Amino acid sequence: MARPARFEQFRWLGDKRSMRVHDADHASEACRIDELMASEQFTCFGPDTLAEARNRGFRPCPHCVTPAEG
Numbered sequence: 913m914a915r916p917a918r919f920e921q922f923r924w925l926g927d928k929r930s931m932r933v934h935d936a937d938h939a940s941e942a943c944r945i946d947e948l949m950a951s952e953q954f955t956c957f958g959p960d961t962l963a964e965a966r967n968r969g970f971r972p973c974p975h976c977v978t979p980a981e982g
């Protein structure tokens with residue numbers, strides 16, 4: 913799946929509705945990234961790390977974040 917162009921600088925994408933964070937490098941169809949983009953209920957992180965996402969209350973997406981990372 914192609915990474916959304918507007919997020920080409922970011923790896924970690926947060927869904928503010930579900931409080932899940934997706935790994936854009938491994939996102940699958942199940943992640944519904946296109947739908948997330950359309951909803952505009954996404955956020956990105958600074959620094960662009962999973963640790964920062966977790967600090968902000970996001971939980972790893974089971975579809976794209978590997979257990980080792982999550």
Ligand SMILES: [Zn+2]
Nearest residue numbers: 934943973976
């Ligand atoms: Zn995901």
